[in-house]
Amino acid sequence: xxxxxxxxxxxxxxxxxxxxxxxxxxSVAAGERIVVCGPSGSGKSTLIxxxxxxxxxxxxxxxxxxxxxxxxxxxVDRVRREVGMVFQQWNLFPHLTALENLTLAxxxxxxxxxxxxxxxxxxxxxxxxxxxxxDKYPGQLSGGEQQRVAIARALCMQPRIMLFDEPTSxxxxxxxxxxxxxxxxxxxxxxxxxxxTHEMGFARSVADRVVFMxxxxxxxxxxxxxxFGNPEHERTRxxxxxxxxR
Amino acid sequence: xxxxxxxxxxAPAGVxxxxxxxxxxxxxxxxxxxxxxxxxxxxxLLLLAGLAWLLPRALDWLLFxxxxxxxxxxxxxxxxxxxxxxxxxxxxxxxxxGRYPWGExxxxxxxxxxxxxxxxxxxxxxxxxxxxxxxxxxALAAFVLLMRGGVLGLSRVESGSWGGLPLTIILTVVAxxxxxxxxxxxxxxxxxxLPLLRAVSTLYIELVRGVPLITVLFVASFxxxxxxxxxxxLDALGRVALGMxxxxxxxxxxxxxxxxxALPRGQGEAAAALGLSTWQAQRRVILPQALLxxxxxxxxxxxxxxxxxxxxxxxxxxxxxxxxxxxxxxxLWRNFFLEGYLFVAAIYFTCCLAMSRxxxxxxxxxxxxxxx
Amino acid sequence: MKRGRLSWSTRSGRALAxxxxxxxxxxxxxWALASHAAGSLAERQIRTGFGFLGQRAGFDIGEGPVxxxxxxxxxxxxxxxxxxxxxxxxxxxxxxxxxGALVGLGRLSRNLLLRGLCGAWVEVLRxxxxxxxxxxxxxxxxxxxxxxxxxxxxxxxxxxxxGGLQLPLPALxxxxxxxxxxxxxxxxxxxxxxxxxxxxxxxxxxxxxxxxxxxxxxxxxxAVPRGQAEAALALGLSRRQLVRKVLxxxxxxxxxxxxxxxxxxxxxxxxxxxxxxxxxxxSIANTAINQSGxxxxxxxxxxxxxxxxxxxxxxxxxxxxxxxxxxxx
Numbered sequence: 045x046x047x048x049x050x051x052x053x054x055x056x057x058x059x060x061x062x063x064x065x066x067x068x069x070x071s072v073a074a075g076e077r078i079v080v081c082g083p084s085g086s087g088k089s090t091l092i093x094x095x096x097x098x099x100x101x102x103x104x105x106x107x108x109x110x111x112x113x114x115x116x117x118x119x120v121d122r123v124r125r126e127v128g129m130v131f132q133q134w135n136l137f138p139h140l141t142a143l144e145n146l147t148l149a150x151x152x153x154x155x156x157x158x159x160x161x162x163x164x165x166x167x168x169x170x171x172x173x174x175x176x177x178x179d180k181y182p183g184q185l186s187g188g189e190q191q192r193v194a195i196a197r198a199l200c201m202q203p204r205i206m207l208f209d210e211p212t213s214x215x216x217x218x219x220x221x222x223x224x225x226x227x228x229x230x231x232x233x234x235x236x237x238x239x240x241t242h243e244m245g246f247a248r249s250v251a252d253r254v255v256f257m258x259x260x261x262x263x264x265x266x267x268x269x270x271x272f273g274n275p276e277h278e279r280t281r282x283x284x285x286x287x288x289x290r
Numbered sequence: 291x292x293x294x295x296x297x298x299x300x301a302p303a304g305v306x307x308x309x310x311x312x313x314x315x316x317x318x319x320x321x322x323x324x325x326x327x328x329x330x331x332x333x334x335l336l337l338l339a340g341l342a343w344l345l346p347r348a349l350d351w352l353l354f355x356x357x358x359x360x361x362x363x364x365x366x367x368x369x370x371x372x373x374x375x376x377x378x379x380x381x382x383x384x385x386x387x388g389r390y391p392w393g394e395x396x397x398x399x400x401x402x403x404x405x406x407x408x409x410x411x412x413x414x415x416x417x418x419x420x421x422x423x424x425x426x427x428x429a430l431a432a433f434v435l436l437m438r439g440g441v442l443g444l445s446r447v448e449s450g451s452w453g454g455l456p457l458t459i460i461l462t463v464v465a466x467x468x469x470x471x472x473x474x475x476x477x478x479x480x481x482x483x484l485p486l487l488r489a490v491s492t493l494y495i496e497l498v499r500g501v502p503l504i505t506v507l508f509v510a511s512f513x514x515x516x517x518x519x520x521x522x523x524l525d526a527l528g529r530v531a532l533g534m535x536x537x538x539x540x541x542x543x544x545x546x547x548x549x550x551x552a553l554p555r556g557q558g559e560a561a562a563a564l565g566l567s568t569w570q571a572q573r574r575v576i577l578p579q580a581l582l583x584x585x586x587x588x589x590x591x592x593x594x595x596x597x598x599x600x601x602x603x604x605x606x607x608x609x610x611x612x613x614x615x616x617x618x619x620x621x622l623w624r625n626f627f628l629e630g631y632l633f634v635a636a637i638y639f640t641c642c643l644a645m646s647r648x649x650x651x652x653x654x655x656x657x658x659x660x661x662x
Numbered sequence: 663m664k665r666g667r668l669s670w671s672t673r674s675g676r677a678l679a680x681x682x683x684x685x686x687x688x689x690x691x692x693w694a695l696a697s698h699a700a701g702s703l704a705e706r707q708i709r710t711g712f713g714f715l716g717q718r719a720g721f722d723i724g725e726g727p728v729x730x731x732x733x734x735x736x737x738x739x740x741x742x743x744x745x746x747x748x749x750x751x752x753x754x755x756x757x758x759x760x761x762g763a764l765v766g767l768g769r770l771s772r773n774l775l776l777r778g779l780c781g782a783w784v785e786v787l788r789x790x791x792x793x794x795x796x797x798x799x800x801x802x803x804x805x806x807x808x809x810x811x812x813x814x815x816x817x818x819x820x821x822x823x824x825g826g827l828q829l830p831l832p833a834l835x836x837x838x839x840x841x842x843x844x845x846x847x848x849x850x851x852x853x854x855x856x857x858x859x860x861x862x863x864x865x866x867x868x869x870x871x872x873x874x875x876x877x878x879x880x881x882x883x884x885a886v887p888r889g890q891a892e893a894a895l896a897l898g899l900s901r902r903q904l905v906r907k908v909l910x911x912x913x914x915x916x917x918x919x920x921x922x923x924x925x926x927x928x929x930x931x932x933x934x935x936x937x938x939x940x941x942x943x944x945s946i947a948n949t950a951i952n953q954s955g956x957x958x959x960x961x962x963x964x965x966x967x968x969x970x971x972x973x974x975x976x977x978x979x980x981x982x983x984x985x986x987x988x989x990x991x
Binding site: 096097098121124125127128129131133135136137138139148149152153194197198201 | 560562565567
Binding site for chain 3: 114115116117
């Protein structure tokens with residue numbers, strides 16, 4: 045196996061006295077697609093938020109694309125440039141149009157000229173099939189459209205890794221598919237993806253590996269066929285029994 | 291509930307149609323809102339009786355028996371049975387412009403009109419762009435030029451002789467405008483990750499909000515001359531304006547902080563995840579939204595600052611309130627203080643009512659703009 | 663997360679550096695102001711320190727629960743002023759609260775006329791500066807009321823005139839009795855006497871604050887979600903039960919914090935006493951500044967007084983909030 049693009053070693057984190065991440069070890073190869081699942085409060089969101097430094101871990105090491113996340117000033121910035129993130133509540137900036145949402149970071153962070161940033165933005169909007177909404181404000185778009193804009197916004201920074209934090213949980217059921225389709229296309233393009241989701245269908249068809257977390261620990265991680273067909277742990281079986289349709 | 295037949299024979303079931311007319315119309319509504327229940331009816335009768343007693347007397351005094359000419363003898367002859375608006379006719383220029391030289395009153399008048407027009411212009415969301423700052427710079431320069439003079443053949447009038455309405459308005463505008471950047475700084479400081487900065491900002495905000503404005507005005511007029519080095523020495527008006535700014539900044543900080551707190555955390559996180567630095571995130575993402583959110587509160591603070599300026603009369607600045615007291619210093623007209631206070635109160639009231647109506651309009655407009 | 667050594671290139675290092683710079687800046691500013699102030703004080707031959715508090719003040723204070731004469735010290739003058747501040751504030755709060763609550767509920771009434779009048783009360787009082795209201799009250803009392811020698815008789819032994827309000831005073835001399843004011847050729851003598859300054863300040867503070875309290879009460883009642891009333895009515899509660907058992911307890915939770923800040927506002931606004939010559943702590947300080955020149959010390963004293971009042975109120979508030987806070991997970 046080649047050098048992993050993400051490497052977590054012995055990561056621990058506490059919220060106050062609550063131990064959210066316990067001795068987490070995880071390594072992700074470039075191009076790998078990983079689905080993280082587990083009951084609510086199991087630490088899966090916190091885990092991926094540590095990977096781009098939105099949460100600080102207290103013990104252990106996180107190395108992303110050769111850069112270790114430390115207190116050094118540049119490290120978080122360098123990591124964030126390689127890592128895009130999509131949130132559950134999509135978090136578009138409501139005072140900017142869809143296009144301006146996409147060009148903000150390229151012009152501010154990468155210092156791209158406006159024209160180039162806009163060209164890049166339109167290309168990404170085309171990619172998620174939403175180009176015609178470029179000049180609308182987020183408030184004028186449906187949830188699914190907003191989430192696709194959010195995906196395009198993250199892609200504009202041309203990241204090597206994409207993190208998805210429950211990207212479909214806040215959507216109305218009829219909009220889930222359009223977002224999953226956009227993620228599927230991305231996966232087929234070879235992007236490294238970490239996806240926290242309850243969409244087991246997505247895990248089954250897209251993931252290279254499923255990581256199951258409970259109470260801050262990684263309980264087991266397997267290829268989807270094995271994970272769904274032959275779960276090893278009692279807690280995994282419990283969880284699957286609750287989320288899988290009978 | 292209406293019977294299905296009321297829909298008429300032509301309307302097929304399930305098709306949207308206008309609602310049936312409300313029973314009764316305006317008269318029934320009036321009856322319900324005045325005599326809806328026995329206790330409500332009793333209250334209405336009682337209040338009507340009170341009004342019937344009061345209104346004719348008030349109108350008599352205010353209008354029918356009032357003297358409108360600046361005629362002292364006629365006013366005296368009334369023996370307080372009617373209002374002496376003659377006081378206003380006689381003294382309105384003194385009240386409006388204070389001790390500004392009599393022959394030059396067109397200057398404060400014009401200066402006031404310029405400020406009011408600029409304020410009115412700034413009121414419409416469509417005017418909120420960068421050019422507005424330039425308009426304000428020009429308006430303020432014109433104000434100072436007109437009031438102070440000394441150039442363009444205008445005689446020089448020191449700020450000690452300024453007074454009345456222009457003073458009230460300029461104090462309000464300066465205190466609001468200067469306290470906004472200070473307030474933003476304090477609000478950000480109070481939410482900073484640096485404990486010392488947070489402590490200093492919090493201490494300042496809570497300290498200033500804890501004491502009455504008068505204390506701050508005392509500091510301005512008694513302590514600033516002692517504390518500030520000679521190069522920074524300000525005249526009385528400048529000191530009071532600085533004091534009001536420092537006072538207002540603490541309140542402004544809390545207004546801004548409310549807006550910052552109202553933003554979902556995800557906004558800052560999304561900006562960080564995109565790689566924006568803290569400053570870029572504040573400037574491009576957080577502050578534009580937070581400030582837009584608190585614009586109605588901002589107008590409310592404008593209103594309370596406007597009212598607060600009346601306190602400067604305590605440290606001998608002749609704003610609108612102070613100028614009225616100046617006018618009442620005339621022993622001949624002193625007895626008609628009620629008319630004087632009504633006149634000035636009406637000015638304040640009209641301005642404030644306009645501002646609060648405007649704030650409500652703006653709130654509706656902004657909140658409807660945010661949603662789809 | 664690995665923390666390197668503290669240096670300019672780490673986040674914690676930079677945070678420390680910024681704070682050190684801020685501290686340095688504050689110290690420098692403080693030092694510059696202090697040394698300049700010391701210079702200008704020496705130049706004007708003004709003494710410093712709180713030693714002057716023990717000296718004879720030499721002015722008179724006309725009223726208040728702390729008796730005071732020209733021979734007493736500055737310290738005692740400040741005490742008298744503080745007592746006057748607290749007296750007018752507490753009485754103002756006691757009067758403004760019920761008045762404000764009534765007006766606030768009146769604004770929610772289904773009766774159009776009542777609603778309109780309460781609305782006008784609030785709008786007028788909130789949109790005219792308090793200073794103007796106080797001057798108007800003061801002049802109304804001292805100019806429009808009859809002379810002290812022929813006062814208005816409001817109730818048996820209650821007199822109102824240019825000289826103020828005179829009430830029977832309960833006295834504890836040999837059992838409970840009432841000291842009754844009497845009309846004499848020099849005005850009303852005896853009993854409990856309230857000066858025109860006190861009356862004007864009290865009336866102004868009470869009415870103005872009642873308007874603010876009315877808004878607080880109204881907002882509090884409106885803040886209870888509609889679903890609460892609908893649920894209660896669906897359960898078959900009457901309107902009265904709905905208000906008393908469901909709406910008021912919930913509204914109170916919303917009302918109390920802004921109500922407290924209105925109380926603090928009233929206390930702070932009592933400092934406008936200086937405009938009409940009621941001897942509260944601020945006007946005493948004003949007089950003391952003019953006599954002794956020790957502005958810094960006097961202003962620090964006023965600030966200390968108000969901050970203490972604020973802190974005490976905040977403490978009480980926290981206790982109350984802990985009691986009424988909703989149990990939530």
